[in-house]
Amino acid sequence: MERVGERGCGRDVHKKSVTAGVRAPGAGGGRGQEVRTFGTTTAELMLLRDWLEAHGVTTVAMASTGVYWKPVFYVLEDGFHGVLANAGQIAQVPGRKTDVQDCIWIAQLLEHGLIRSSFVPPRPIRELRDLTRYRKAIIEDRTREVNRLHKVLEDAGIKLAAVASNVLGKSGRDMLQALVAGTTDPETLAQLARGALRKKLPALRQALAGRFRPHHAALLTHVMAHVEYLDEAIARGGIEIDAALRPFAEAMTALDSIPGVRRRTAEVLLAETGGDMAVFPSARHLASWAGLCPGQHESAGKRRSGKPRPGNRWLRATLLEAAWAATRTDTALAARYRRVMRRRGHKKAIIAVAPAMLVIAYHVLHDRTTYRALGANYDEQRQATRARRRAIHTLEAQGYRVVLEPAA
Numbered sequence: 001m002e003r004v005g006e007r008g009c010g011r012d013v014h015k016k017s018v019t020a021g022v023r024a025p026g027a028g029g030g031r032g033q034e035v036r037t038f039g040t041t042t043a044e045l046m047l048l049r050d051w052l053e054a055h056g057v058t059t060v061a062m063a064s065t066g067v068y069w070k071p072v073f074y075v076l077e078d079g080f081h082g083v084l085a086n087a088g089q090i091a092q093v094p095g096r097k098t099d100v101q102d103c104i105w106i107a108q109l110l111e112h113g114l115i116r117s118s119f120v121p122p123r124p125i126r127e128l129r130d131l132t133r134y135r136k137a138i139i140e141d142r143t144r145e146v147n148r149l150h151k152v153l154e155d156a157g158i159k160l161a162a163v164a165s166n167v168l169g170k171s172g173r174d175m176l177q178a179l180v181a182g183t184t185d186p187e188t189l190a191q192l193a194r195g196a197l198r199k200k201l202p203a204l205r206q207a208l209a210g211r212f213r214p215h216h217a218a219l220l221t222h223v224m225a226h227v228e229y230l231d232e233a234i235a236r237g238g239i240e241i242d243a244a245l246r247p248f249a250e251a252m253t254a255l256d257s258i259p260g261v262r263r264r265t266a267e268v269l270l271a272e273t274g275g276d277m278a279v280f281p282s283a284r285h286l287a288s289w290a291g292l293c294p295g296q297h298e299s300a301g302k303r304r305s306g307k308p309r310p311g312n313r314w315l316r317a318t319l320l321e322a323a324w325a326a327t328r329t330d331t332a333l334a335a336r337y338r339r340v341m342r343r344r345g346h347k348k349a350i351i352a353v354a355p356a357m358l359v360i361a362y363h364v365l366h367d368r369t370t371y372r373a374l375g376a377n378y379d380e381q382r383q384a385t386r387a388r389r390r391a392i393h394t395l396e397a398q399g400y401r402v403v404l405e406p407a408a
Contacts, residue, residue: 005113009052010106011062012099013069016040020048021103022055023111033107035100040068045075052080061110063087064118073120083110084118119289121274128244129271133314135237136268142230149223157210163203168227171197175208176224180217184210241267250368251275257370258360259333260326265318269361272315277366283359290315292355316354323353332378333357339379 012019019037026032034055038048052060060076061083062069073082090109109115121129146168150161160175161167167176174192183189190204197204245252248270255266273286280286287293291311298304326333333353341349364371392402 005059005111007055007057007059008107008110009055009057009060010103010108010110011060011072012102012106013062013065013072014040014099015068017099018045018048018072019099019103020051020060021100021107022052022057023104023107024055024057033104035103037099040071042071042075045072048072049076049079052076059083059110061085061106061115063090063106077120082120083115084120085109085115086118090115119274119279124244124247125271125274128241128267131237131241131244132268132271135234135241136314138230138233138237142227142234145223145226145230149220149227152216152219152223153210156212156216158212159207159210160204163200163207164197170194173224176220179212180220180224182217184212245270248275251365254364254368254370255361258357258364259329259331259371259373260322260324260357261361262322262325265322268314268318272312272318273361273365275365277362280362283362286362287355287358290319290355290358292316292319292351292358315358319354319358320350322357323350326353326357330376332374332376335376335379 007022007024009020009022011021016039017037018040019035021033021035023031023033036051038044038051057080059081062072063085064087069084073084076082085106090106106115120126149167153160153167158179160172164172166172171192171194174194175189178189178192186205186208189208190201193201193204245267251270252263252266255261255269256263261269272290273280277286280289284293288309289311291308291313293308295307295309296303323333323337327337327350328334333356336356337349337353339349340352360371363369388404392404395402
């Protein structure tokens, strides 16, 4: 097998140790190898760096094992060419599994150019990605806490959620605080309604008549305090993200022009893709990386599963939410959704819109431009044009000369 590198290092990374194996030209024209184990503290990783420099190594490879690869990769990214591999794609052949054999196996794959490197964004994008992912986790925590609040109210027989669309709105918070303070009279609680909710006073009186007990008040106190803390954390996270996004104002403007893409969606798109589309050979490669294209599994002429491959779950989830928002617009994306939904249902239609939005994001970032709406009837016009071309081609293949004239 052809060798594409003379000196390389493979590493098997764990929580407390890193086993590194170096392969380099040896005596007599052969290949020599040396293996050492280091700790994962910063001081130990600096020793690893010095050891690699002493061997003249410039390219190092490792598998993406949880989060343990990050400190090792980051220490060596300045001065070394790092190759981060998908652990499932470089699994060693069965038998005799040891850390030493693993690192040598990775070094051999690197030596022959058989490792497909994963995408590791530059440091500013990594920092932005950490912030957006943490904010998403906090938002999910808040959703779970609000669901706990609904369960407490249901347990107490308080059906406020059946009348008010937002239990934690101004009116809902006033009623919940009054309940915690000991007020259980439905009439008194209903009078705390504001705005449009006052039109539902009779329904509110019935919904607020329940069996609210002291332990319900204790639970609501804890839940509401946690929700307020999470709201503050989300707001602070937004400020930090805005500060990290200042160098990417042009890219944010381009992404904001896409139908269905709000600012939060644009932030996640930029954080997960890196904003530099030169990393991806084409828009289709980006869609595949995100796990938003059909899988391919064919054997003996039979196509089996078309399930999409696992991709970037943060980007995929955000695009599916944005696709649902885009279906409410008067654009080509909404027309695509309606066309697919008629044949294959809602879920398939949403999954069809999400990669289309990602392709648009690829082109606006790659071309440094903004999205130009194609119109709700764009797909229908394109299909009509294709049908006309097919008909002309069929007739010309049969020896006819086709001249098209508009009907009177």
